[in-house]
Amino acid sequence: MHDISLTVNGQSYERRxxxxxxxxxxxxxxLGLSGTHVGCEHGVCGACTILFDGQPIRSCLxxxxxxxxxxxxxxxxxxxxxxxxxxxxxxxWEAHGLQCGFCTAxxxxxxxxxxxxxxxxxxxxxxxAISGNLCRCTGYQHIVDAVKLAAEKMK
Amino acid sequence: xxxxPFDYAAPASLEAALALKAKHGDDAKFLAGGQSLIPxxxxxxxxAHLLVDLNGLADLDYVRRADDGRLRLGAMVRxxxxxxxxxxxxxxxLIHETMPFVAHPQIRNRGTLGGCLAHADPAAELPVIAxxxxxxxxxxxxxxxxxxxxxxxxxxxxxTDLTPEEMLVEVELPRLPPRTGTAFVEFARRRGxxxxxxVAAVVTLDEKxxxxxxxxxxxxxGDGPVNAKEAAGILRGEKPSAAVIEAASAxxxxxxxxxxxxxxxxxxxxxxxxxxxxxxVLRQAFDRAGSQGK
Numbered sequence: 001m002h003d004i005s006l007t008v009n010g011q012s013y014e015r016r017x018x019x020x021x022x023x024x025x026x027x028x029x030x031l032g033l034s035g036t037h038v039g040c041e042h043g044v045c046g047a048c049t050i051l052f053d054g055q056p057i058r059s060c061l062x063x064x065x066x067x068x069x070x071x072x073x074x075x076x077x078x079x080x081x082x083x084x085x086x087x088x089x090x091x092x093w094e095a096h097g098l099q100c101g102f103c104t105a106x107x108x109x110x111x112x113x114x115x116x117x118x119x120x121x122x123x124x125x126x127x128x129a130i131s132g133n134l135c136r137c138t139g140y141q142h143i144v145d146a147v148k149l150a151a152e153k154m155k
Numbered sequence: 156x157x158x159x160p161f162d163y164a165a166p167a168s169l170e171a172a173l174a175l176k177a178k179h180g181d182d183a184k185f186l187a188g189g190q191s192l193i194p195x196x197x198x199x200x201x202x203a204h205l206l207v208d209l210n211g212l213a214d215l216d217y218v219r220r221a222d223d224g225r226l227r228l229g230a231m232v233r234x235x236x237x238x239x240x241x242x243x244x245x246x247x248x249l250i251h252e253t254m255p256f257v258a259h260p261q262i263r264n265r266g267t268l269g270g271c272l273a274h275a276d277p278a279a280e281l282p283v284i285a286x287x288x289x290x291x292x293x294x295x296x297x298x299x300x301x302x303x304x305x306x307x308x309x310x311x312x313x314x315t316d317l318t319p320e321e322m323l324v325e326v327e328l329p330r331l332p333p334r335t336g337t338a339f340v341e342f343a344r345r346r347g348x349x350x351x352x353x354v355a356a357v358v359t360l361d362e363k364x365x366x367x368x369x370x371x372x373x374x375x376x377g378d379g380p381v382n383a384k385e386a387a388g389i390l391r392g393e394k395p396s397a398a399v400i401e402a403a404s405a406x407x408x409x410x411x412x413x414x415x416x417x418x419x420x421x422x423x424x425x426x427x428x429x430x431x432x433x434x435x436v437l438r439q440a441f442d443r444a445g446s447q448g449k
Contacts, residue, residue: 019163041156042194043262055264061193065163131346132259
Protein backbone atom coordinates (compact mmCIF):
# COMPACT_ATOMS: atom_id res chain seq x y z
CA MET A 1 0.00 0.00 0.00
CA HIS A 2 1.14 3.53 -0.76
CA ASP A 3 0.24 6.83 0.84
CA ILE A 4 -0.51 9.49 -1.74
CA SER A 5 -1.52 13.12 -1.58
CA LEU A 6 -2.89 14.98 -4.55
CA THR A 7 -5.17 17.80 -5.59
CA VAL A 8 -8.41 17.23 -7.49
CA ASN A 9 -10.39 20.24 -8.67
CA GLY A 10 -8.44 22.41 -6.26
CA GLN A 11 -9.17 20.26 -3.22
CA SER A 12 -6.43 18.30 -1.44
CA TYR A 13 -6.82 14.60 -0.71
CA GLU A 14 -4.69 12.06 1.14
CA ARG A 15 -5.38 8.39 0.69
CA ARG A 16 -3.73 4.98 1.04
CA UNK A 17 -3.93 3.00 -2.19
CA UNK A 18 -2.95 -0.38 -3.62
CA UNK A 19 -0.39 -0.02 -6.41
CA UNK A 20 -2.65 -1.70 -8.98
CA UNK A 21 -5.55 0.71 -8.44
CA UNK A 22 -6.27 2.58 -11.68
CA UNK A 23 -6.61 6.34 -11.40
CA UNK A 24 -10.12 6.12 -12.94
CA UNK A 25 -11.26 3.71 -10.20
CA UNK A 26 -9.56 5.83 -7.55
CA UNK A 27 -11.50 8.91 -8.60
CA UNK A 28 -14.81 7.07 -8.71
CA UNK A 29 -14.58 4.70 -5.76
CA UNK A 30 -12.16 6.36 -3.34
CA LEU A 31 -13.08 10.00 -3.90
CA GLY A 32 -16.69 9.47 -5.01
CA LEU A 33 -16.14 11.55 -8.16
CA SER A 34 -18.22 9.38 -10.46
CA GLY A 35 -18.45 11.99 -13.21
CA THR A 36 -15.37 10.39 -14.78
CA HIS A 37 -16.74 7.43 -16.73
CA VAL A 38 -15.05 4.12 -17.42
CA GLY A 39 -15.61 2.61 -20.84
CA CYS A 40 -13.03 0.33 -22.37
CA GLU A 41 -10.19 0.38 -19.83
CA HIS A 42 -7.59 0.07 -22.54
CA GLY A 43 -7.25 3.61 -23.80
CA VAL A 44 -9.47 3.46 -26.87
CA CYS A 45 -12.76 5.12 -25.92
CA GLY A 46 -11.66 8.29 -24.10
CA ALA A 47 -14.59 8.27 -21.63
CA CYS A 48 -12.21 8.45 -18.65
CA THR A 49 -10.24 11.48 -19.91
CA ILE A 50 -9.24 13.89 -17.11
CA LEU A 51 -6.67 16.65 -16.80
CA PHE A 52 -3.35 15.67 -15.24
CA ASP A 53 -1.34 18.81 -14.48
CA GLY A 54 -3.55 20.58 -17.01
CA GLN A 55 -3.15 18.10 -19.86
CA PRO A 56 -5.81 15.59 -20.94
CA ILE A 57 -4.89 11.95 -20.28
CA ARG A 58 -6.65 8.60 -19.98
CA SER A 59 -7.22 7.97 -16.28
CA CYS A 60 -7.61 4.23 -17.01
CA LEU A 61 -4.01 4.14 -18.30
CA UNK A 62 -2.46 5.64 -15.18
CA UNK A 63 -2.20 4.17 -11.70
CA UNK A 64 -3.54 6.18 -8.78
CA UNK A 65 -0.15 5.94 -7.08
CA UNK A 66 1.36 7.85 -10.02
CA UNK A 67 -0.84 10.84 -9.25
CA UNK A 68 0.99 11.41 -5.97
CA UNK A 69 1.95 15.08 -5.79
CA UNK A 70 0.05 16.00 -8.96
CA UNK A 71 -2.91 18.23 -9.67
CA UNK A 72 -5.95 16.74 -11.42
CA UNK A 73 -9.16 18.15 -12.82
CA UNK A 74 -12.36 16.21 -13.51
CA UNK A 75 -15.73 17.17 -14.96
CA UNK A 76 -17.04 17.95 -11.46
CA UNK A 77 -14.68 20.93 -11.34
CA UNK A 78 -15.79 22.57 -14.60
CA UNK A 79 -18.81 24.59 -13.42
CA UNK A 80 -18.24 27.37 -10.92
CA UNK A 81 -21.22 26.35 -8.78
CA UNK A 82 -24.01 23.77 -8.55
CA UNK A 83 -26.45 26.21 -10.16
CA UNK A 84 -24.54 27.11 -13.31
CA UNK A 85 -22.76 25.37 -16.16
CA UNK A 86 -19.35 25.94 -17.74
CA UNK A 87 -19.80 27.68 -21.14
CA UNK A 88 -18.69 24.47 -22.84
CA UNK A 89 -21.33 22.45 -20.95
CA UNK A 90 -23.92 25.07 -21.78
CA UNK A 91 -23.03 24.84 -25.47
CA UNK A 92 -23.34 21.03 -25.40
CA TRP A 93 -26.77 21.43 -23.84
CA GLU A 94 -27.92 24.03 -26.37
CA ALA A 95 -26.51 22.34 -29.47
CA HIS A 96 -27.59 18.79 -28.47
CA GLY A 97 -23.95 17.70 -28.17
CA LEU A 98 -24.98 14.67 -26.16
CA GLN A 99 -27.62 12.00 -26.02
CA CYS A 100 -26.88 9.28 -23.46
CA GLY A 101 -24.03 11.35 -22.02
CA PHE A 102 -21.65 8.50 -21.30
CA CYS A 103 -18.81 9.96 -23.41
CA THR A 104 -19.53 13.59 -22.52
CA ALA A 105 -17.30 14.02 -19.47
CA UNK A 106 -14.28 12.71 -21.38
CA UNK A 107 -15.05 14.92 -24.37
CA UNK A 108 -15.46 18.02 -22.18
CA UNK A 109 -12.16 17.37 -20.41
CA UNK A 110 -10.45 16.90 -23.79
CA UNK A 111 -11.90 20.14 -25.12
CA UNK A 112 -11.22 22.48 -22.20
CA UNK A 113 -7.45 22.71 -22.83
CA UNK A 114 -8.05 22.49 -26.59
CA UNK A 115 -10.19 25.64 -26.58
CA UNK A 116 -7.68 27.43 -24.37
CA UNK A 117 -5.00 26.76 -26.99
CA UNK A 118 -7.29 27.25 -30.01
CA UNK A 119 -9.94 29.81 -29.16
CA UNK A 120 -11.16 29.88 -32.77
CA UNK A 121 -10.83 26.31 -34.10
CA UNK A 122 -11.77 25.12 -37.59
CA UNK A 123 -14.08 22.14 -38.02
CA UNK A 124 -11.11 19.97 -38.98
CA UNK A 125 -9.22 20.98 -35.86
CA UNK A 126 -12.26 20.16 -33.73
CA UNK A 127 -12.64 16.74 -35.33
CA UNK A 128 -8.94 16.07 -34.85
CA ALA A 129 -9.19 17.16 -31.19
CA ILE A 130 -12.01 14.72 -30.42
CA SER A 131 -10.57 11.89 -32.54
CA GLY A 132 -9.62 10.06 -29.35
CA ASN A 133 -13.13 10.08 -27.91
CA LEU A 134 -15.79 7.65 -29.07
CA CYS A 135 -19.46 8.64 -29.11
CA ARG A 136 -22.01 6.01 -30.18
CA CYS A 137 -25.08 8.28 -30.16
CA THR A 138 -24.57 11.60 -31.85
CA GLY A 139 -22.63 10.87 -35.01
CA TYR A 140 -20.38 13.71 -33.79
CA GLN A 141 -22.00 16.47 -35.87
CA HIS A 142 -23.81 18.02 -32.90
CA ILE A 143 -20.64 17.75 -30.84
CA VAL A 144 -18.74 19.72 -33.49
CA ASP A 145 -21.59 22.27 -33.53
CA ALA A 146 -21.42 22.53 -29.73
CA VAL A 147 -17.69 23.19 -29.79
CA LYS A 148 -18.15 25.96 -32.36
CA LEU A 149 -20.88 27.47 -30.19
CA ALA A 150 -18.70 27.20 -27.09
CA ALA A 151 -15.83 28.92 -28.89
CA GLU A 152 -18.22 31.79 -29.72
CA LYS A 153 -19.45 32.00 -26.12
CA MET A 154 -15.97 31.97 -24.66
CA LYS A 155 -14.59 34.77 -26.85
CA UNK B 156 -10.00 -5.74 -16.85
CA UNK B 157 -8.01 -4.86 -13.73
CA UNK B 158 -4.28 -5.51 -13.38
CA UNK B 159 -3.02 -8.33 -11.18
CA PRO B 160 -1.27 -7.19 -7.99
CA PHE B 161 2.31 -5.95 -8.25
CA ASP B 162 4.85 -4.05 -6.19
CA TYR B 163 5.58 -0.47 -7.17
CA ALA B 164 8.70 1.63 -6.79
CA ALA B 165 9.26 5.22 -7.86
CA PRO B 166 13.02 5.66 -7.66
CA ALA B 167 14.35 9.21 -7.42
CA SER B 168 17.42 8.62 -9.57
CA LEU B 169 18.45 6.70 -12.68
CA GLU B 170 21.03 4.80 -10.60
CA ALA B 171 18.34 3.63 -8.17
CA ALA B 172 16.10 2.55 -11.06
CA LEU B 173 18.94 0.58 -12.68
CA ALA B 174 19.83 -1.03 -9.34
CA LEU B 175 16.26 -2.29 -9.00
CA LYS B 176 16.32 -3.70 -12.52
CA ALA B 177 19.70 -5.34 -11.91
CA LYS B 178 18.28 -7.00 -8.80
CA HIS B 179 14.94 -8.14 -10.24
CA GLY B 180 15.74 -8.64 -13.96
CA ASP B 181 12.76 -9.78 -16.00
CA ASP B 182 10.51 -9.81 -12.91
CA ALA B 183 10.64 -6.01 -12.93
CA LYS B 184 9.29 -3.78 -15.68
CA PHE B 185 10.03 -0.15 -16.29
CA LEU B 186 6.90 1.99 -16.35
CA ALA B 187 7.43 4.95 -18.70
CA GLY B 188 4.24 6.45 -20.21
CA GLY B 189 2.36 3.22 -19.60
CA GLN B 190 0.16 3.66 -22.66
CA SER B 191 0.98 0.17 -23.95
CA LEU B 192 2.04 -1.51 -20.71
CA ILE B 193 -1.02 -0.57 -18.63
CA PRO B 194 -3.62 -1.75 -21.18
CA UNK B 195 -1.67 -5.02 -21.48
CA UNK B 196 -1.75 -5.30 -17.67
CA UNK B 197 -5.47 -4.42 -17.58
CA UNK B 198 -6.06 -7.32 -19.98
CA UNK B 199 -3.68 -9.44 -17.89
CA UNK B 200 -1.64 -10.14 -20.97
CA UNK B 201 1.28 -8.88 -18.90
CA UNK B 202 1.90 -9.48 -15.21
CA ALA B 203 4.84 -7.85 -13.49
CA HIS B 204 6.09 -8.53 -9.98
CA LEU B 205 7.54 -5.04 -9.72
CA LEU B 206 6.91 -1.86 -11.66
CA VAL B 207 9.75 0.64 -11.59
CA ASP B 208 8.14 4.00 -12.37
CA LEU B 209 10.44 6.30 -14.37
CA ASN B 210 8.13 9.31 -14.33
CA GLY B 211 10.06 10.94 -11.50
CA LEU B 212 13.30 10.93 -13.52
CA ALA B 213 13.18 14.45 -14.94
CA ASP B 214 16.81 14.09 -16.08
CA LEU B 215 15.66 11.63 -18.77
CA ASP B 216 13.36 14.27 -20.31
CA TYR B 217 15.59 16.45 -22.48
CA VAL B 218 16.14 17.63 -26.05
CA ARG B 219 19.74 18.69 -26.74
CA ARG B 220 21.40 19.74 -29.93
CA ALA B 221 25.06 18.73 -29.90
CA ASP B 222 27.76 20.90 -31.51
CA ASP B 223 28.20 18.40 -34.35
CA GLY B 224 24.54 18.78 -35.34
CA ARG B 225 23.28 15.58 -33.76
CA LEU B 226 20.12 15.72 -31.71
CA ARG B 227 19.97 13.90 -28.39
CA LEU B 228 16.61 12.99 -26.94
CA GLY B 229 16.08 11.60 -23.45
CA ALA B 230 14.02 8.42 -23.25
CA MET B 231 11.32 10.07 -21.13
CA VAL B 232 10.54 12.81 -23.65
CA ARG B 233 6.76 12.68 -24.06
CA UNK B 234 5.35 12.02 -27.51
CA UNK B 235 3.43 15.29 -27.34
CA UNK B 236 6.77 17.10 -27.06
CA UNK B 237 8.14 15.14 -30.04
CA UNK B 238 5.15 16.44 -31.96
CA UNK B 239 5.44 20.07 -30.89
CA UNK B 240 9.06 20.90 -30.04
CA UNK B 241 10.44 23.32 -32.64
CA UNK B 242 14.05 22.15 -32.14
CA UNK B 243 12.98 18.59 -33.01
CA UNK B 244 10.89 19.74 -35.99
CA UNK B 245 13.81 21.82 -37.28
CA UNK B 246 16.29 18.97 -36.94
CA UNK B 247 14.13 16.01 -37.98
CA UNK B 248 10.95 17.15 -39.71
CA LEU B 249 10.06 13.48 -40.23
CA ILE B 250 9.30 13.17 -36.50
CA HIS B 251 7.08 16.25 -36.49
CA GLU B 252 5.24 14.96 -39.56
CA THR B 253 4.70 11.47 -38.15
CA MET B 254 3.64 12.14 -34.56
CA PRO B 255 0.00 13.07 -35.29
CA PHE B 256 -0.44 9.49 -36.55
CA VAL B 257 0.58 8.09 -33.16
CA ALA B 258 -2.68 7.34 -31.32
CA HIS B 259 -4.46 10.41 -29.91
CA PRO B 260 -3.42 13.61 -28.10
CA GLN B 261 -4.45 12.16 -24.72
CA ILE B 262 -2.16 9.16 -25.30
CA ARG B 263 0.71 11.31 -26.59
CA ASN B 264 0.53 13.46 -23.45
CA ARG B 265 1.61 10.41 -21.44
CA GLY B 266 3.40 8.15 -23.94
CA THR B 267 7.17 8.48 -24.20
CA LEU B 268 9.82 8.09 -26.88
CA GLY B 269 11.82 5.44 -25.01
CA GLY B 270 8.77 3.53 -23.89
CA CYS B 271 7.46 3.19 -27.43
CA LEU B 272 10.84 2.08 -28.80
CA ALA B 273 11.45 -0.46 -26.02
CA HIS B 274 7.93 -1.86 -26.47
CA ALA B 275 8.86 -2.65 -30.12
CA ASP B 276 5.38 -3.00 -31.55
CA PRO B 277 5.75 -3.79 -35.29
CA ALA B 278 2.74 -1.53 -35.97
CA ALA B 279 4.20 1.47 -34.13
CA GLU B 280 5.51 4.52 -35.97
CA LEU B 281 8.50 5.53 -33.83
CA PRO B 282 10.60 2.38 -34.35
CA VAL B 283 10.21 2.82 -38.12
CA ILE B 284 11.15 6.49 -37.91
CA ALA B 285 14.22 5.68 -35.80
CA UNK B 286 15.45 3.11 -38.33
CA UNK B 287 14.70 5.40 -41.28
CA UNK B 288 16.66 8.28 -39.70
CA UNK B 289 19.60 6.05 -38.78
CA UNK B 290 19.21 6.74 -35.05
CA UNK B 291 21.40 5.22 -32.36
CA UNK B 292 20.16 4.21 -28.92
CA UNK B 293 22.10 4.47 -25.68
CA UNK B 294 21.33 1.87 -23.06
CA UNK B 295 22.46 1.85 -19.48
CA UNK B 296 22.70 -0.72 -16.70
CA UNK B 297 24.59 -0.94 -13.41
CA UNK B 298 27.43 -2.43 -15.48
CA UNK B 299 27.79 0.54 -17.79
CA UNK B 300 26.44 1.86 -21.05
CA UNK B 301 26.46 0.84 -24.69
CA UNK B 302 25.22 2.14 -28.03
CA UNK B 303 23.06 0.17 -30.45
CA UNK B 304 22.07 1.17 -33.97
CA UNK B 305 18.28 1.39 -34.28
CA UNK B 306 18.44 -1.21 -37.01
CA UNK B 307 20.08 -3.77 -34.71
CA UNK B 308 17.89 -2.93 -31.73
CA UNK B 309 14.61 -4.43 -32.97
CA UNK B 310 14.65 -8.21 -32.73
CA UNK B 311 11.17 -9.24 -33.74
CA UNK B 312 7.71 -8.78 -32.36
CA UNK B 313 7.82 -6.93 -29.01
CA UNK B 314 11.44 -8.00 -28.79
CA THR B 315 14.60 -5.91 -28.58
CA ASP B 316 18.31 -6.21 -27.99
CA LEU B 317 17.88 -4.93 -24.40
CA THR B 318 19.10 -7.30 -21.69
CA PRO B 319 16.94 -7.75 -18.54
CA GLU B 320 19.21 -5.30 -16.65
CA GLU B 321 19.28 -2.53 -19.26
CA MET B 322 17.28 0.63 -19.81
CA LEU B 323 17.04 2.58 -23.06
CA VAL B 324 18.09 6.06 -21.89
CA GLU B 325 18.81 8.16 -24.99
CA VAL B 326 18.10 8.39 -28.70
CA GLU B 327 20.67 10.10 -30.90
CA LEU B 328 19.61 11.38 -34.30
CA PRO B 329 22.25 12.20 -36.92
CA ARG B 330 22.11 15.43 -38.87
CA LEU B 331 20.69 14.76 -42.30
CA PRO B 332 22.96 15.64 -45.24
CA PRO B 333 21.99 18.53 -47.57
CA ARG B 334 19.41 17.77 -50.28
CA THR B 335 17.77 15.15 -48.08
CA GLY B 336 14.01 14.73 -48.16
CA THR B 337 11.90 12.78 -45.71
CA ALA B 338 8.28 11.70 -45.69
CA PHE B 339 5.86 9.38 -43.91
CA VAL B 340 2.51 7.96 -44.98
CA GLU B 341 0.25 5.33 -43.48
CA PHE B 342 -3.20 3.93 -44.04
CA ALA B 343 -5.48 3.32 -41.05
CA ARG B 344 -9.21 2.64 -40.95
CA ARG B 345 -9.74 5.49 -38.48
CA ARG B 346 -7.44 8.31 -37.45
CA GLY B 347 -5.30 7.21 -34.52
CA UNK B 348 -5.85 3.47 -35.04
CA UNK B 349 -2.93 1.21 -35.72
CA UNK B 350 -2.21 1.49 -39.41
CA UNK B 351 -2.82 -1.44 -41.75
CA UNK B 352 0.52 -0.44 -43.27
CA UNK B 353 2.81 2.56 -43.22
CA VAL B 354 6.15 3.60 -44.66
CA ALA B 355 8.83 6.22 -44.05
CA ALA B 356 11.34 7.39 -46.66
CA VAL B 357 14.62 9.26 -46.26
CA VAL B 358 16.37 10.10 -49.54
CA THR B 359 19.41 12.19 -50.46
CA LEU B 360 20.17 13.64 -53.89
CA ASP B 361 23.51 14.84 -55.22
CA GLU B 362 23.93 18.19 -56.99
CA LYS B 363 22.85 16.67 -60.31
CA UNK B 364 19.65 15.28 -58.83
CA UNK B 365 20.89 11.66 -58.69
CA UNK B 366 19.87 9.60 -55.65
CA UNK B 367 22.86 9.03 -53.38
CA UNK B 368 21.22 7.45 -50.39
CA UNK B 369 17.76 6.04 -49.73
CA UNK B 370 15.97 4.33 -46.90
CA UNK B 371 12.49 2.92 -47.14
CA UNK B 372 11.18 1.44 -43.88
CA UNK B 373 7.77 -0.17 -43.40
CA UNK B 374 5.51 -0.64 -40.38
CA UNK B 375 3.11 -3.51 -39.83
CA UNK B 376 4.86 -5.31 -42.67
CA GLY B 377 6.68 -7.99 -40.68
CA ASP B 378 7.73 -8.72 -37.11
CA GLY B 379 9.43 -5.32 -36.70
CA PRO B 380 10.43 -2.30 -38.79
CA VAL B 381 11.18 -3.64 -42.30
CA ASN B 382 14.09 -1.84 -43.93
CA ALA B 383 13.71 -2.44 -47.68
CA LYS B 384 17.38 -2.49 -48.69
CA GLU B 385 16.93 -3.93 -52.17
CA ALA B 386 14.44 -1.21 -53.00
CA ALA B 387 16.96 1.36 -51.76
CA GLY B 388 19.57 -0.26 -54.03
CA ILE B 389 17.30 0.27 -57.02
CA LEU B 390 17.06 3.98 -56.20
CA ARG B 391 20.76 4.63 -55.54
CA GLY B 392 22.63 5.99 -58.54
CA GLU B 393 19.43 6.80 -60.42
CA LYS B 394 17.47 9.95 -61.06
CA PRO B 395 14.12 9.50 -59.29
CA SER B 396 11.92 9.00 -62.36
CA ALA B 397 8.42 7.56 -62.06
CA ALA B 398 9.72 4.26 -63.45
CA VAL B 399 12.52 3.99 -60.90
CA ILE B 400 10.18 4.85 -58.02
CA GLU B 401 7.68 2.27 -59.25
CA ALA B 402 10.40 -0.38 -59.56
CA ALA B 403 11.64 0.30 -56.03
CA SER B 404 8.23 0.26 -54.36
CA ALA B 405 7.25 -2.87 -56.28
CA UNK B 406 10.46 -4.60 -55.17
CA UNK B 407 9.80 -3.76 -51.53
CA UNK B 408 6.15 -4.79 -51.73
CA UNK B 409 6.76 -8.10 -53.47
CA UNK B 410 10.10 -9.28 -52.19
CA UNK B 411 11.10 -7.53 -48.98
CA UNK B 412 8.17 -7.08 -46.65
CA UNK B 413 6.56 -10.05 -44.90
CA UNK B 414 3.09 -8.83 -43.86
CA UNK B 415 1.27 -11.11 -41.45
CA UNK B 416 -2.26 -10.02 -42.31
CA UNK B 417 -4.99 -9.40 -39.77
CA UNK B 418 -8.76 -9.29 -39.53
CA UNK B 419 -8.87 -6.00 -41.46
CA UNK B 420 -6.27 -6.68 -44.16
CA UNK B 421 -5.01 -9.79 -45.91
CA UNK B 422 -1.27 -10.01 -46.61
CA UNK B 423 -2.08 -9.47 -50.31
CA UNK B 424 -3.88 -6.24 -49.49
CA UNK B 425 -0.98 -5.12 -47.29
CA UNK B 426 1.40 -5.76 -50.22
CA UNK B 427 -0.88 -3.68 -52.42
CA UNK B 428 -0.77 -0.88 -49.82
CA UNK B 429 3.02 -1.17 -49.61
CA UNK B 430 3.33 -0.63 -53.33
CA UNK B 431 0.96 2.35 -53.47
CA UNK B 432 2.18 4.00 -50.27
CA UNK B 433 5.82 3.30 -51.17
CA UNK B 434 5.33 5.15 -54.43
CA UNK B 435 3.63 8.09 -52.69
CA VAL B 436 6.17 8.41 -49.92
CA LEU B 437 9.12 8.27 -52.31
CA ARG B 438 7.63 10.86 -54.62
CA GLN B 439 7.08 13.19 -51.69
CA ALA B 440 10.54 12.62 -50.19
CA PHE B 441 12.29 13.18 -53.55
CA ASP B 442 10.24 16.33 -54.18
CA ARG B 443 11.33 17.67 -50.80
CA ALA B 444 14.96 16.72 -51.41
CA GLY B 445 14.85 18.42 -54.82
CA SER B 446 13.29 21.62 -53.55
CA GLN B 447 16.02 21.90 -50.90
CA GLY B 448 18.76 22.09 -53.53
CA LYS B 449 17.25 25.18 -55.14
